[in-house]
Amino acid sequence: MSSRTDIDVRPVTEDELPDWERAVNTGFLRSPAVGEEYLAARRHRFVPGRVQGAFDGGRCVATFRSFAQELTAVGGAFVPAAAISHVTVTPTHRRRGLLTRMMARELTAARERGDVVATLIAAEYPIYGRYGFGPATTTAEWTVDVPRAGLDPRRAAPADGGRIDLVDGADVRRLGPALHERLRRDRAGAVGRDALWWRTHTGELRFEASWTEPFHAVYRSADGEVEGMVAYRADDTWGDAKQPLNTVSVDRLIGVTPAAERALWHFLCSIDWAVTVRSGPRAPDDLLPHFLPDPRAARITTQADWLWVRVLDVVRALEARTYGGRGRLVLEVVDAAGPAGGRWRLEASAEGASCRATAEGADLVLGAGELSRLWLGDESAVRLAALGLVREERAGAARLADALLRTSRRPWCPDMF
Structure with missing residues (x-):
């Protein structure tokens, strides 16, 4: 050996x-x-x-x-x-x-x-915490019972004057990049997609001989602007009484407006023969269930950690983001691997933030992984303190951290890499 x-x-x-x-x-x-x-x-x-x-x-x-x-x-x-x-x-x-x-x-x-950071998607949970990574976003998948959803298939067309069009991979490569740029500017946790991404996800460049082309559809608003896009597949399942019982499975669905998302979900739930729609990876606070007349028709069948983040440069990471209020925190970051370790004074407001190394007494003591979990706004410092993963040196510091760091919409990474 x-x-x-x-x-x-x-x-x-x-x-x-x-x-x-x-x-x-x-x-x-x-x-x-x-x-x-x-x-x-x-x-x-x-x-x-x-x-x-x-x-x-x-x-x-x-x-x-x-x-x-x-x-x-x-x-x-x-x-x-x-x-x-x-x-x-x-x-x-x-x-x-x-x-x-x-x-x-x-x-x-x-x-x-x-x-500023490193990222990954962990196949196994216990591995990456020891390297300073922390789970920073969550993914959820819904399964929709189409008959129970209560949509009227006669009213499948968007009610806002928009339209759904089926397109091919070449159209997706032409229309998709600009749409995704709009999405990621408005969603913490999203990542960029380069030209190679669009080629491989539309079959122009194939890693596997067994690759099969999905269906693609776009939503255009009443003025003709592309505001949503979906890639989906369908199985071929029939019941004993010669009854089609197909499942539509979404590969990816993005929309830059609620109207676009609503229209695409209604379209998928109105496809003939489909009795089940699987949403694919979504944000845990996704609006999908509430687009349906009966939200109980959509049930979460998978929910788990998704994007893991490792802060490498504390100053740039904390200064890059915005904050929900005004406050001052001194964070003592324990980082065995080195790059994030130290004591940092964060002064934040709605106008921006500054972060500097300091010798002042700490308000919160936490590991690099816990800082990484908090950075995108999904995790709660109060929760982490209750779990013994964050230590308050000043009473109320965890609540202040939540008031500054947490976001009104949960971060979401639509991609696997």
Whole structure:
């Protein structure tokens, strides 16, 4: 058995991608085989220096990738983020510190690049807290019982003068980027989508030979402006009495107005043969149930943490966002990995905020992961204090933190990466 020091953790060259991709598939319990079409598509995502591997005797046994991302802070500012993905360790090489070594390299490089935060979506909850990450958004999925919803299929057309049009992938690539830009400027937790994202999610660039094209529809307002878009699929299920019992499953649905969202959900619930609609990942305070005559027809079938955030630059992170009121807090951040650690004085108001290192006494003591959980406005400092994860050094400091940091709409990240 190789020792920890025998295993070489380093950036991967493009020539090593086949071995690296094989290790990725092994770690995710997929067939290890790597086809040429798959590799050709993956090369579009290769950025030298941002793909790491751990090599034992020349074979890749752990993987790690990061890429540049923009994350929307509370208030609509975009902050540079290091998005982390493709994290695996081969079963034969677990518990040897390989992930810790790769993560340390990436967080150091991210801070040097000027990234304000790092982000990831965790397959397993217990892993990433020890690296200063915290769950910052929640996702929910609704299942809609269409007959119970009470919509009149004869009135499926939008009542506001808008219209729904079916479109194809080329239309989505043309219309989608501007629509998504409008969405992410108004939703904390959203992330940017580059041209490669639109190509891969519309089938122009395919990682898998088995990729199938979804249906695409757009909502246009009465003046013809595209304000919403949905990608969806349907199964082919029939009951014993030759009765269609199909399920419509949403891949993605975005709308920049409530009218657009309402129209798209009503459209999906009025499709002939559909008796069930699955919403796909949504914000936990999504309006979907209340667009239906009977909100009980929509029940949450999945709810879990989604986007995890790791604050790297406390000053820039706290100054980038907006605040719900006026107040002053001194935060003592405990960060074993270093970049967020220290004592920070936050002075916030509706007009903006300043954050500086200070030697003043702390009002709240918390870890880097807890600061990261609070930053996007979804978590409560009072809750974390009750759980023993935040400590008040001044009575009422947790309530003040909530008054400043929490948001009226919960943050939401529509994307998986």
